[in-house]
Amino acid sequence: EAQVTQNPRYLITVTGKKLTVTCSQNMNHEYMSWYRQDPGLGLRQIYYSMNVEVTDKGDVPEGYKVSRKEKRNFPLILESPSPNQTSLYFCASSITGGGGQPQHFGDGTRLSIL
Amino acid sequence: SQKIEQNSEALNIQEGKTATLTCNYTNYSPAYLQWYRQDPGRGPVFLLLIRENEKEKRKERLKVTFDTTLKQSLFHITASQPADSATYLCALAPTDSWGKFQFGAGTQVVVTP
Numbered sequence: 001e002a003q004v005t006q007n008p009r010y011l012i013t014v015t016g017k018k019l020t021v022t023c024s025q026n027m028n029h030e031y032m033s034w035y036r037q038d039p040g041l042g043l044r045q046i047y048y049s050m051n052v053e054v055t056d057k058g059d060v061p062e063g064y065k066v067s068r069k070e071k072r073n074f075p076l077i078l079e080s081p082s083p084n085q086t087s088l089y090f091c092a093s094s095i096t097g098g099g100g101q102p103q104h105f106g107d108g109t110r111l112s113i114l
Numbered sequence: 115s116q117k118i119e120q121n122s123e124a125l126n127i128q129e130g131k132t133a134t135l136t137c138n139y140t141n142y143s144p145a146y147l148q149w150y151r152q153d154p155g156r157g158p159v160f161l162l163l164i165r166e167n168e169k170e171k172r173k174e175r176l177k178v179t180f181d182t183t184l185k186q187s188l189f190h191i192t193a194s195q196p197a198d199s200a201t202y203l204c205a206l207a208p209t210d211s212w213g214k215f216q217f218g219a220g221t222q223v224v225v226t227p
Contacts, residue, residue, distance in 0.1 A: 004157075031213065033213070033215070035217070040122070040219055041219060042118075042203065042217045042218055042219035042220060043158070043203065043205075043217035044217070045214065045215055045216070048213045048214070048215075050212070050213050056213060056214075058214065059214075059216070090157050090158070092157075097212055097213035098145070098146075098207065098212055098213075099144075099145050099146035099148070099163070099206075099207020099208075099215070100145075100146055100163065100165070100207075102148065102160035102163065103148070103150075103158075103160060103205075103215070104160070105150075105157030105158045105159070106157050107155075107156055107157050108155070108156070108157055
């Protein structure tokens with residue numbers, strides 16, 4: 001089944017403790033992206049990757065890191081999480097990043113940082 | 115600054131009627147406009163996309179229009195059903211920033227029998 005898989009689905013952690021949210025897709029998509037969703041603000045793009053080893057900042061990249069060493073994986077790293085990063089995070093993939101193709105989303109990771 | 119606006123108030127509609135949602139944008143030149151459906155606790159699911167040079171797209175009971183002069187897209191659900199109850203998001207992909215997307219905050223639709 002074609003899908004985007006995120007792990008963990010839920011995480012409660014404390015300020016400053018490094019964490020990684022994994023994202024994997026099995027559709028051989030070139031494009032992958034991370035979003036955060038907060039009430040009233042909609043989805044905001046954190047980072048995106050047009051292909052392996054190519055990443056770019058979205059609208060809200062501060063406090064996050066990403067890497068794209070393999071086509072299927074695009075982990076999101078919070079090196080020193082803070083409470084304002086408490087949010088619902090979504091990973092998405094697409095054949096290309098040009099907008100003419102649909103994005104496929106994972107089911108989300110709910111992060112709570114105390 | 116770039117802005118995308120969707121009605122923040124929930125749209126309550128009776129089964130069988132047509133639901134119409136709006137997506138307005140400013141300071142933006144989108145190449146494509148996409149519509150997604152999101153159910154509680156789930157990721158968005160793609161529904162339709164329309165290019166800047168297209169006026170209208172249809173898929174089953176769904177219709178999207180795109181007016182680049184008004185800077186607006188309308189999303190219609192005809193013959194609505196309770197199963198159509200969800201939040202609907204619009205997303206814009208700009209002409210000058212490949213890979214960048216901006217989403218509206220979404221409009222909740224509630225279809226009552």
